[in-house]
Amino acid sequence: MHGPRLAILDGEVLPADEARIPASDEGFLRGDGVFEVARLYQGRPFAWEEHLARMQTSAENLRLPFDAAQVDTDVRTLLAAAGPVDGAVRVVVTRGGARLALVEDVREQPAAITLATVVYAPTRILDGIKSLSYAANMLAGRLAVEQGADEALLVTPHGRVLEAPTSAFFYVLTGDATLYTPPLDDHILDSITRRRLIGLTGAMERVTARDDLARLDEAFLASSLREVQSVQAIDGRWLTSAPGDRTVEAARLFSRMVAADLGLDA
Template identity: 50%
Template sequence: MTGVTGAFTETASIDGRIGPTAEATIGLKDDGLYRGDGAFEVIRLYAGRPFAIEDHIARLERSAAALRLEFDRMALRTEIEALLAEAGPIEGQMRLIVTRGGRRIAATEPIPHHEETIALASVTYQPTVVLNGVKSLSYGANMLATRLAKEAGAEEALLVRPDGIVLEPPTSSIFWVAGGNLRTTALAEGVLASITRDRLLRAVPGIEEGAWTLEDLKGASEAFLASTTRELQSVASIDGTPLAEAPGPRTREAQAAFAAARDAELEAG
């Protein structure tokens, strides 16, 4: 939920060369930089143990396959192991990046700080379709959406399709309680197959997946965001309209269910 910023030296591996991130460099001529052509993942580290790493690597492989981007999977796995050994038992996260220029990057980072609740502003967003479900380096539109939401006086964006269907915030999934039911947008509408979302769907019975409008969400009694870095974060308001409860009882239940599932999974190794 609330990020704990670990005091550790951020460390990066580039094609197996490990050192402080502050000193890490890649060549300028890489279409990962020139055109945002590449794929990435962010994996949570709990006391140095990566959570759901197989799911993250599988999603990275799906993203790369969608981009027609080859990378050496075995080499990346070896490099991840070496980086984790170097990093030790940190509370943090690990970013993986594969670029069109052929670089394999793994880097440790502190977890960004997140408050208990967050204010959202809707931003109209048309999914690219060919990049739907792809965690690509082309996140400029997502980052801009957050800035537009901040200009509108909120803290984070809520991406809404031109036809009014709620998608997701730029780097998380959204769940809300309407008509007594816990809801989230279906993957088929063009949202990322979030791993936190997947764990919640398994841990909390009866969550509805579908296509709902911003009006439906604005009528919610409570809502929360879900992601690797946020875990579950309660939504305080949408477009300036406060939600009735933040965090509400269903949010607290979901937080407890997620924490139990996460701990059991980490325990099982």
Template identity: 35%
Template sequence: MDKGICWLEGRIQPLSEARISVMDHGLLYGDGVFEGVRFYHDTPFMLEEHLQRLLDSARAIGLDCPWPQQTLVDIVAQVVAAFSDTEGYLRILLTRGKGALGIDPRSCSRPQLIVIADRLQMIAPEVRQQGADLIIAATRRLPVDGLDPRIKSLNYLNHIMARMEANHAGAHEAILLNAQGKVTEGTADNLFLVKNGTLQTPPVTDGALAGITRQLILDLADRENLPWREHSLAPYDLYTADECFLTGTGAELIPAGSIDGRPLTQCPGPVFRKLAAGFRKHIDTVCRSRT
């Protein structure tokens, strides 16, 4: 049974009843921004950081948000309280709103806010334990000089096409390269590898999203005195890594078992296990303390 709910036009309703106009520019042109937020123990995790990125993304595309940040916090709290479980996933969307056909945004007089609460399982529990099989997709990440990767926009078409490549290959996830052949990210997650005990991840300037979970992992690495580097990575670095894993709000932490059919030597490896334990402890500490 569908237990998802949605805040729309000032009221909470079942997802099956939620309706928006077919003339919404978010639907017609992907004209909008969004955030995904996990909640644990009825508490949204790192909500302030997510809302700040939402508002930054909106400002970057010239989309005014008429809802103050505290109002957004209050709406999220209403949705979490109305959801049937104490844990779940939120999708917060801000679109340009309803307008005329044609890409000119001046016809859109009022933005649309949508807050969805539902369950999200990106990967099966047994795969999370044994390790995901990754491929490097032929589809490339949009260039940073065309669309800044710090903008979390509604248009995920190239990521969807890369995920289709993973599906066709029988893999669990795909990694996108940029136009220069450097590693950027997964279709819905950031990427880390470990080589000789050093944690490594691509920089945002190569096309990776400035992930909130990504930053938390770097903070946890500092707490654990784990050395890390943010620098450009090539497919060779993935193939020869000791460990590799994915991070994201939806993904949480997922270890990789293979890349393009090449097994990783450690899965899940010691660095991943240490960071995963720290991640769960941080969630429990932050979210239980606010309940």
């Protein structure tokens, strides 16, 4: 099955394609709302408490009324109805007051992908907010595809490498075995998967310039849905290792951590 399967809207479980919010809701009209996506393994959401806490912070920073306990109850009710599925749960709270959660399939990803740099200026006022206003991120991905790549790598007008539109970016420089990732101070998302991987791998934050991309030995993207995904080329330059040793290690450590956290068979 592909696409959303089951939903809960304001406490009512129903087929996802029957969930409706009013056309007047400013979450729809203006992208005024917050969201989170957590990966499901056998019906269990990975790092759900961290996702819920970040959603609370996003709502507070957006001055959006938010009832964390009610959202938590909604998600647990939905997952009980959905059963032991693998996929993702997407949670949305809008300015109009709608609480929506969807159980979705996760698109199968290739083992390695290509990236193209796309110039992007982060919106400072939305720092610390995972809002519904994701049109710029989605457009960046489409622009990368138009360049013949699979996904975008966001770079500021001043040449600072940031992240992919929906994923953190990690890399290893040629001749240096250290795993690096751009710093949060450069206004990237405080990704939960990124945070976990830094703890697992000892990755270091490093201000990353566009010129550094010519010196990469290996790289990968990381997110709730991608987990750890190797990068094989950036702007047409093929990397030496795809996947490289640090990428393989990160994927192994992350998979083992998920299994341990959720009590799954490794």
